[in-house]
Amino acid sequence: MKISYYPGCSLEGMAVDYARSIQDVFRQMDCELMEIEDWSCCGASATHSLDEVMSVLLPARNLAAAERMGLDIVAPCPNCFNRLRHSQEMIGKVVEKPPWPVNGSVKIHEMTRFLTQEFMLEKIRGLIRNPLEGLKVVCYYGCQMVRPPWITGFTDYENPQTLDILAREAGAEVLDWSYKTTCCGASIGIGRRDILVSLVGRLIDKAQQAGADAIVVSCPLCQSNLDMMQKAAGRSPMPVFYFTELLRLAFEAGSWSKEWFRAHVVDPVDMLRKKEVFR
Structure with a gap:
């Protein structure tokens, strides 16, 4: 199983322990995280307070990249998940139009919701040692x-x-x-x-x-x-x-x-x- 992966900025720094544990858990679950190529900051958590347009466009760049991959997205950071979903919603309502094609074809998963789907829970249960x-x-x-x-x-x-x-x-x-x-x-x-x-x-x-x-x-x-x-x-x-x-x-x-x-x-x-x- 493959899914596109948006790690977000925190997992490159202060949350490196989180990043390592995610990689290990998903590897053991035989779920391949396909990191979005050349991903960039989604603007969490300050952009939406400073620039409404950029709060939509910054996540949109990553949405466009995920759509090119043809895979749904999983995001471990709730703030990143929130900004990606907000951008997708605003683009769908034509509130903002990004310079990259974004058609809303990918589903954005908050990571705990993704893992609590029954078929994923079955994988987890089989790995508990x-x-x-x-x-x-x-x-x-x-x-x-x-x-x-x-x-x-x-x-x-x-x-x-x-x-x-x-x-x-x-x-x-x-x-x-x-x-x-x-x-x-x-x-x-x-x-x-x-x-x-x-x-x-x-x-x-x-x-x-x-x-x-x-x-x-x-x-x-x-x-x-x-x-x-x-x-x-x-x-x-x-x-x-x-x-x-x-x-x-x-x-x-x-x-x-x-x-x-x-x-x-x-x-x-x-x-x-x-x-x-x-x-």
Whole structure:
């Protein structure tokens, strides 16, 4: 199986652990990620606030490239997914006309939705060799994965379930909490650091009160924000995993490496050892 892959800028830098885990998980699932040739920044997350035209044209260049490949797109970053979908919607309504041919022929998949299709879940179940039993997590979706529904097409924006499903398939115990789509403040971190620290502190508090050992995310900006700002918020450390990191752990019995988490600020290795996830 082949699908075009739009990694986005974050996976080339701060989210390199995410990128590596995605490549490993999809390889084991026998799903070939065909990186869009000469892809460029989609403009997330500031362009739509500064230039409405560019907010459509920047993603459109990547849509045109994917259409030339003749493959649907999967995007791991919720912000990138959101901007690609917005561009496709605006072009379809002839709000803007890009200089490249874009006819809307490709479907854009948010990665957790792609992997929770039943035929993909069957592949995942067949690859679990090291179920993450004893690991308690809460799943955090953030603002951009599911909203706005008229762009994403999702109706479960108050209580999404895809991260929960994937973490559960990996063998973790998924705890319920009421903050899975509450803003973490990443977008205002430069202008109002005080609000950012307060929002992060509240999320860490609520995750710990729920009894979680860790938080599971798909958004690079959310992961970076929650991971880095815990100390500033004065909270005891809590690991923040990308969902593909949990799948990778569940797939790889006895062959894990600390290098998998080298970009994490809160090192999860000691916690995973205590939970006997590493066997």
